[in-house]
Amino acid sequence: MKDFAVYCPVRNKALSYAIQSLPISPAPGEDITHLLLPIPSFHPDGSIRGGGNLEAILSVLPENITVIGGNLQHPVLSDYQTIDLLQDPIYVTENADITARCALKLLSDCLPCTLKGCPVLILGWGRIGKCLARLLRANDASVTVYARKETDRALLNALGYETQDIPNPTGFRAVINTAPAALLPDCPSEVFKMELSSVMGLGGRDVLWAKGLPAIHAPESSGKLIADSIYRLLEKEEPL
Numbered sequence: 508m509k510d511f512a513v514y515c516p517v518r519n520k521a522l523s524y525a526i527q528s529l530p531i532s533p534a535p536g537e538d539i540t541h542l543l544l545p546i547p548s549f550h551p552d553g554s555i556r557g558g559g560n561l562e563a564i565l566s567v568l569p570e571n572i573t574v575i576g577g578n579l580q581h582p583v584l585s586d587y588q589t590i591d592l593l594q595d596p597i598y599v600t601e602n603a604d605i606t607a608r609c610a611l612k613l614l615s616d617c618l619p620c621t622l623k624g625c626p627v628l629i630l631g632w633g634r635i636g637k638c639l640a641r642l643l644r645a646n647d648a649s650v651t652v653y654a655r656k657e658t659d660r661a662l663l664n665a666l667g668y669e670t671q672d673i674p675n676p677t678g679f680r681a682v683i684n685t686a687p688a689a690l691l692p693d694c695p696s697e698v699f700k701m702e703l704s705s706v707m708g709l710g711g712r713d714v715l716w717a718k719g720l721p722a723i724h725a726p727e728s729s730g731k732l733i734a735d736s737i738y739r740l741l742e743k744e745e746p747l
Contacts, residue, residue, distance in 0.1 A: 515543040517557040521722035524730025535567040548579035579624040607638035609720035623647040628679045631686030
């Protein structure tokens with residue numbers, strides 16, 4: 508791998524761990540080859556998560572730098588090379604596992620009972636849903652999964668899970684949404700509700716919207732994944 512130098516102007520807990528394994532430059536300069544931003548990198552209005560002005564940051568860096576982050580579809584970056592970790596299937600899968608493990612811990616801390624025999628409904632059968640279902644069942648919870656596709660429900664049944672084709676929270680102690688859709692706008696107040704999607708899919712004022720779990724609750728694991736992914740993707744870009 509060629510020598511590279513990373514500038515990271517915005518820090519959160521995960522990035523603070525990530526930069527321990529990366530060749531970080533404390534200040535912008537001509538030797539900088541990569542700019543590392545938070546993951547995901549931007550708010551909906553285009554501003555950097557954690558603060559800072561993207562144009563101002565880029566103005567003091569070499570024009571040929573590569574920008575590393577997540578969801579980098581920003582007009583200012585149209586002329587820059589990018590490494591978007593949220594477009595990397597390995598990163599997003601491993602990040603889903605960390606998210607599920609954080610959600611499991613949060614659920615255990617919030618419920619007044621153990622997970623053994625606890626009826627839990629998971630909405631969605633994407634990466635996080637798959638990881639969470641496995642972890643819950645390993646903790647002896649009674650897991651039911653809402654999945655939109657008939658083929659997914661058939662697979663779930665074959666794996667020993669109960670399924671729903673229409674979301675119904677009746678009889679569950681907890682409902683966890685992983686799908687970016689409004690699936691249960693009227694979820695009962697007596698059910699513990701956790702939202703893991705970036706789009707609120709559960710209704711009620713008592714929903715725990717657990718955004719950014721890896722960076723908040725497992726920053727060391729999240730930071731290690733970021734650093735490992737950067738090294739892996741940079742090695743992949745090396746010419747044969």
